[in-house]
Amino acid sequence: MGSVVWGCITDFFTYETTKSVVVKSWSVGIINRIVQLLIITYFVGWVFIHEKAYQVTDTGIESSVMTKVKGFGYHNNRVMDVADYVFPPQGAGIFCIMTKLIITEDQFQGRCAETGSRFSCETDEDCYKHLGSILSNGVITGACINNASESQGRCEIEGWCPAENDNVIIKPMLDVKNFTIFIKNSIRFPLFDVTRGNFPSSMTSEQIKRCTYHPEHNPFCPIFRVGDVLNYTGQDVADLSVKGGEIGINIQWKCNLDLSIEKCIPQYSFTRLDAPFAKNAVSKGYNFRFAKYFKTENGTEFRTLHKAFAIRFDVMVTGHAGKFDTIPTLINLVAAFTSVGLGTVLCDIILLNFLKGADQYKAKKFEEVSEKQMEASVAQSPGSQLSLKHGIKSSSDSGAISLSICDQAM
Numbered sequence: 001m002g003s004v005v006w007g008c009i010t011d012f013f014t015y016e017t018t019k020s021v022v023v024k025s026w027s028v029g030i031i032n033r034i035v036q037l038l039i040i041t042y043f044v045g046w047v048f049i050h051e052k053a054y055q056v057t058d059t060g061i062e063s064s065v066m067t068k069v070k071g072f073g074y075h076n077n078r079v080m081d082v083a084d085y086v087f088p089p090q091g092a093g094i095f096c097i098m099t100k101l102i103i104t105e106d107q108f109q110g111r112c113a114e115t116g117s118r119f120s121c122e123t124d125e126d127c128y129k130h131l132g133s134i135l136s137n138g139v140i141t142g143a144c145i146n147n148a149s150e151s152q153g154r155c156e157i158e159g160w161c162p163a164e165n166d167n168v169i170i171k172p173m174l175d176v177k178n179f180t181i182f183i184k185n186s187i188r189f190p191l192f193d194v195t196r197g198n199f200p201s202s203m204t205s206e207q208i209k210r211c212t213y214h215p216e217h218n219p220f221c222p223i224f225r226v227g228d229v230l231n232y233t234g235q236d237v238a239d240l241s242v243k244g245g246e247i248g249i250n251i252q253w254k255c256n257l258d259l260s261i262e263k264c265i266p267q268y269s270f271t272r273l274d275a276p277f278a279k280n281a282v283s284k285g286y287n288f289r290f291a292k293y294f295k296t297e298n299g300t301e302f303r304t305l306h307k308a309f310a311i312r313f314d315v316m317v318t319g320h321a322g323k324f325d326t327i328p329t330l331i332n333l334v335a336a337f338t339s340v341g342l343g344t345v346l347c348d349i350i351l352l353n354f355l356k357g358a359d360q361y362k363a364k365k366f367e368e369v370s371e372k373q374m375e376a377s378v379a380q381s382p383g384s385q386l387s388l389k390h391g392i393k394s395s396s397d398s399g400a401i402s403l404s405i406c407d408q409a410m
Helices: 002-012 026-050 174-178 205-210 226-232 237-243 326-340 342-353 358-365 371-380
Strands: 021-024 055-058 062-070 073-075 078-080 094-113 139-145 153-161 180-189 194-197 223-225 245-256 266-272 287-295 301-324 401-404
Touching (some): 021 026, 021 358, 026 326, 026 342, 055 326, 062 301, 073 174, 094 237, 180 226, 223 226, 226 237, 226 301, 237 301, 326 342, 342 358
Parallel strands (some): 245 301
Antiparallel strands (some): 055 301, 062 180, 094 153, 139 153, 180 194
């Protein structure tokens, strides 16, 4: 028991130092240099040049978006202007351009027959199964109303009457493709206190009025033609106008503040946000309802209900800015220098496990020296190095041992 404890104590109070072994092997040397070259290429090419790891980055972009739509179109023999087809009218980053309207006029509170074939009935019992339904235009009362002009009756509802019939066929407003959207976007990177706008401050009002955005010929124009935006997303104006849809306009800011501030410019991209549902039979497109309320001379309230099919535009702003900083540069340089040593680790694994003469390499790389051996060696040859076995050569670099491939047992 005492010997075990003493062995643990002596093992604890030991010191390990690095022993250099120079292996003169073409295969291992080539592998070592290739691994080091790959690591250096990765850090220089990807980490520092591509990812710009020497910079401190600000991703907390602050953004403000203002929009304005212009254009005239025909719908149901009426001329529609911006006040008619844009909703909401505040000019925010999310807005809708209505392409088709189903209008139900002069609705009063009361009881009337429901529309739609699902609410057809012959007796009151046929309407009981619809009690509490949220798919109707009002509260189902459970009564069946028989109309002389129809072969079947309709379930009665209580609510706004007459009930809306959204199965009517109405041609959409295809003039929407000629409408224009003006986008005014200002951003700020608070970490660097940098503020930018999406079009040059030198651009005059006349230039803005005459320009139209094009990704190559006019990339800084803030006016976008709706037809062009839909074409960029691969959508057809006629199909999208019938059921509606959602279009995303992404303004991306990638700014390298080590360069001129004038090179901090926006990049636009366009996508259809509801693409996963474009071919669905349920919840296809985009529509919503709103009403305009009025009162008769005797004070009775009535309304005009609008079911609008619209193209919804979402203006999204993303981005980041980077600038040189000493701390991330030093951190990544240390990581690069440390990673170069992985070549040595890989070569050691190969030498210790896969090459011929691995046992001899292990014997040269790992050696235990006790104090008694040190004292005996010094006593035999004072002032000299430890005696080396035959076949082991002392290298010229700091006393490292050089192991030639010819010295290894094949």
